[in-house]
Amino acid sequence: MPTQAKSERLMNLVICLLVSRTFVPKSRIRQIVGGYGEQSDEAFERMFERDKDDLRELGIPIETGSNDPSGDEEPGYSIRRQEFELPEIHLEPDEAAVLGLAARVWQHASLAEATSRAVLKLRAAGVDTDTGALAAIEPRVAVEEPAFWPLWEAVRDRRPVTFLHRKAVGDAATRRHLQPWSVQSWHGRWYVVGYDVDREAPRLFRLSRVVGGVDPAGEAGSYAVPPASVVRAAADSLVPPRQRNLARVRVRGGCGYGLRRRAVTTQQGNGWDLLTVPYADGGVLADEVAGYGADVVLVEPDEVRRRVVERLRAVVGEPA
Amino acid sequence: MSRRPSGAQEQVSRLLSLLPYLLSHPNSRVADVARLFGVSEQQILRDLNVLWFSGLPGLAMGDYIEVDMEAVEGEGVINVSNADYLARPLRLGTDEALALVVAVRTLAAMPGTHDRSAVDRTITKLECAAGAAAERAAAVRVEVDGDAVAGVASAVRRALDEKRRLHLSYWVPGRDETTERDVDPMRLALADGRLYLEGWCRRAESVRLFRLDRIAGIALLDLPAEVPREARSRDLSAGIFQPSPDDLLVTLVLEPAGRWVADYYPCETADEIGADRLRVTIRVSDPRWMRRLALRLGGTGRIVDPPDLAAETVADARAALDAYATTVAEEPERRAEAS
Numbered sequence: 091m092p093t094q095a096k097s098e099r100l101m102n103l104v105i106c107l108l109v110s111r112t113f114v115p116k117s118r119i120r121q122i123v124g125g126y127g128e129q130s131d132e133a134f135e136r137m138f139e140r141d142k143d144d145l146r147e148l149g150i151p152i153e154t155g156s157n158d159p160s161g162d163e164e165p166g167y168s169i170r171r172q173e174f175e176l177p178e179i180h181l182e183p184d185e186a187a188v189l190g191l192a193a194r195v196w197q198h199a200s201l202a203e204a205t206s207r208a209v210l211k212l213r214a215a216g217v218d219t220d221t222g223a224l225a226a227i228e229p230r231v232a233v234e235e236p237a238f239w240p241l242w243e244a245v246r247d248r249r250p251v252t253f254l255h256r257k258a259v260g261d262a263a264t265r266r267h268l269q270p271w272s273v274q275s276w277h278g279r280w281y282v283v284g285y286d287v288d289r290e291a292p293r294l295f296r297l298s299r300v301v302g303g304v305d306p307a308g309e310a311g312s313y314a315v316p317p318a319s320v321v322r323a324a325a326d327s328l329v330p331p332r333q334r335n336l337a338r339v340r341v342r343g344g345c346g347y348g349l350r351r352r353a354v355t356t357q358q359g360n361g362w363d364l365l366t367v368p369y370a371d372g373g374v375l376a377d378e379v380a381g382y383g384a385d386v387v388l389v390e391p392d393e394v395r396r397r398v399v400e401r402l403r404a405v406v407g408e409p410a
Numbered sequence: 411m412s413r414r415p416s417g418a419q420e421q422v423s424r425l426l427s428l429l430p431y432l433l434s435h436p437n438s439r440v441a442d443v444a445r446l447f448g449v450s451e452q453q454i455l456r457d458l459n460v461l462w463f464s465g466l467p468g469l470a471m472g473d474y475i476e477v478d479m480e481a482v483e484g485e486g487v488i489n490v491s492n493a494d495y496l497a498r499p500l501r502l503g504t505d506e507a508l509a510l511v512v513a514v515r516t517l518a519a520m521p522g523t524h525d526r527s528a529v530d531r532t533i534t535k536l537e538c539a540a541g542a543a544a545e546r547a548a549a550v551r552v553e554v555d556g557d558a559v560a561g562v563a564s565a566v567r568r569a570l571d572e573k574r575r576l577h578l579s580y581w582v583p584g585r586d587e588t589t590e591r592d593v594d595p596m597r598l599a600l601a602d603g604r605l606y607l608e609g610w611c612r613r614a615e616s617v618r619l620f621r622l623d624r625i626a627g628i629a630l631l632d633l634p635a636e637v638p639r640e641a642r643s644r645d646l647s648a649g650i651f652q653p654s655p656d657d658l659l660v661t662l663v664l665e666p667a668g669r670w671v672a673d674y675y676p677c678e679t680a681d682e683i684g685a686d687r688l689r690v691t692i693r694v695s696d697p698r699w700m701r702r703l704a705l706r707l708g709g710t711g712r713i714v715d716p717p718d719l720a721a722e723t724v725a726d727a728r729a730a731l732d733a734y735a736t737t738v739a740e741e742p743e744r745r746a747e748a749s
Contacts, residue, residue, distance in 0.1 A: 096418035195513035208506035228599035278602030401708025405727035
C-alpha cells in the first residue's frame with residue numbers, strides 16, 4: 091500500500107524534526123527516520139526532496155540551518171514548535187455558535203473545504219464549534235465564476251495575471267494584464283480590482299466577463315498592494331453613489347412604494363401624495379419613474395421630467 | 411496549493427488534526443470520528459494503522475504511538491497515547507484562515523444572524539489564532555445589503571427564535587402593489603448579497619421568499635408558527651430567479667444602450683442582429699414586470715413578442731403621457747394653494 095508507507099514516512103519525518111532541538115542533517119534523517127531505508131543515494135535524495143516539498147505544501151514550516159555557526163557542519167532541518175502549532179484559542183458558547191454558522195457560508199467547493207479543514211483544526215485544539223445552533227439561518231455566499239479561484243490565488247501570492255475580457259454580451263474579447271489587489275462580491279457577482287498594467291491605472295473587472303482561463307504573468311510577490319483606501323476607490327463604481335439631489339414627484343395612493351420608502355417628505359393629498367425624493371443621477375431616476383407609468387408623475391426638476399417624457403414618447407413611437 | 415494534494419498528503423493533513431483530536435477526546439466512537447472528519451470508517455481504520463507505525467525517531471520499543479486496537483475492533487472506540495508531541499494541530503493555512511475569517515466577517519454584515527458583539531469577538535480571536543495567515547483575508551470582501559434592513563431582520567430573527575407567526579406588508583415591484591400576508595417563518599437566508607425571509611405564506615398556501623428590503627411593515631403575532639410538514643425549503647443554490655417553462659416567453663430587441671438587460675436578467679437566448687443590437691428572449695412569470703421594464707427602457711429597447719404585450723405597453727405609455735399633460739395644467743393652481 092504505497093500511500094500508507096509514504097504517510098508513515100512523512101509522519102515520522104514530521105515527528106523527528108518537531109522533537110529534535112537541533113537541526114537534523116539529512117544523513118542522520120536517513121538513518122533514524124523509518125522509511126528511508128535501503129535505497130541508492132540518488133533515490134534517497136529525490137525521495138527526501140519530494141517529502142520536504144509535500145510537507146511544506148501542507149503549510150508545515152520546515153527550516154534549514156546549521157547548528158555550527160562557522161558552517162563546517164552539514165546543514166540540517168528543523169520544525170519549531172511555535173511555528174508549527176495552532177496558538178491557544180478559547181471560544182465562549184455564543185462565539186462557538188458564530189463559528190458553526192460561518193462554517194456553512196461558502197458554497198464554493200474549495201473554500202468550503204478550506205473552511206472545513208480550519209474548523210477541524212479548531213476542534214482538534216479543543217474548540218467545540220456549534221453547528222447545530224441557528225439552523226434557521228442560512229448564510230450563503232456562492233461563487234459561480236470559474237475565474238474566482240485563480241484570481242484569489244493571484245491576490246494571495248501577489249502574482250500578476252493575464253486573461254481575456256469581454257466588456258459586454260456579444261463584444262470581442264481583449265487580452266488584459268492585471269496586478270490583482272482584491273476580489274469582491276456585490277449582489278452575488280464577483281469582481282477583481284487591481285492595477286491594469288497596459289492602461290497604467292486601477293481597473294475593476296466583473297469575473298463573469300472573463301473568458302477562458304486566468305494565467306500567471308509574472309513572479310509571486312512581484313508587486314505591492316496599495317493602501318485600503320486606494321483599493322476601495324478603485325471599486326467605487328460598485329458603490330451606489332450618494333443621492334445629493336432632490337426631486338418632487340406625485341404618487342397615486344397605494345402605489346410607488348419604491349419611492350415612498352426613501353422619500354424625505356410626504357405631503358398627503360386627495361388620491362395623490364406629493365413626495366420629495368433624493369436621487370444621484372437624473373437618468374437613473376427617470377428610468378425608475380417611467381417604470382411606474384401613469385401612477386407617478388415627476389414634477390421637478392424640469393430636466394428629469396423631460397427625460398421621463400422622452401422615454402414614454404419613445405415607447406409610443408412619437409418623436410421626443 | 412495549486413495542484414490537488416496527493417493521497418499521502420491528504421492523509422497526513424488529516425492525521426495532524428486526527429491525532430490531537432483523539433488525544434483530547436478519549437473513547438471517541440469510530441463512527442462519530444469518521445463523520446466529523448468527513449471520511450469513511452474504513453479510512454479512519456487505515457489512518458489509525460499509519461499512526462500505529464509512527465513514532466519517535468529510531469522507532470525503538472516505546473517509541474511508537476500507542477493505539478488500543480482491541481478497543482477499536484471491540485467496542486468501536488479509539489484511545490491513543492504516547493504522542494504528546496502532536497497534542498496540538500497544525501496552524502491555519504492561508505486559504506483556511508481566509509475562508510473562515512471572510513465567512514465570519516460576512517456574518518458581521520448580516521443583521522439578524524447573531525449578536526454583533528459575539529461576531530466581533532469571534533473575528534478578533536480568529537485573527538489572533540491565525541496570525542500572519544489571516545493578513546490576506548482583507549483582500550476578499552462580500553458586500554451585504556444589511557444596514558437598511560436591520561430592524562426588519564431583528565423582527566424576523568425574533569419570530570424564528572420564538573416560533574411565532576409574522577404579519578407582513580410586502581411590496582411586489584412588478585405589480586407595484588403592497589399586499590398584506592400572514593407568514594410562518596422558516597429561514598432567514600442570505601442569497602446574492604441580500605437578505606430574504608423564507609416562510610410559509612398562509613394566503614398562498616406555499617413556501618415563499620420575501621426580500622427584506624421590500625417588507626414595508628412587519629409585526630409579530632401572538633400566534634405560534636405552524637409550518638406544515640410538507641413545506642420544503644427552496645434550493646437557493648440555483649439562484650433566486652428560477653423561471654419555469656410555463657412562464658411567458660417575451661422577445662425584446664435591445665439597442666446598444668439597452669444591452670445591459672442581457673447581462674442583468676437571465677435570458678434564454680441572445681442573438682446579435684447587426685448594428686450592435688441584440689434580440690433576447692426572457693421567461694416572465696408576471697407580464698406586468700416586463701411592461702414596467704419596457705417603459706424604463708424607453709427608446710433603448712422594445713417588446714416585439716407577444717404583440718399583445720407590446721400593445722399593452724404602448725397603452726401604458728399613453729396613459730402616463732396623459733398624466734404628464736394634466737399635471738402641467740394643474741401645477742400653477744397647486745402652487746397657488748400651497749402658498
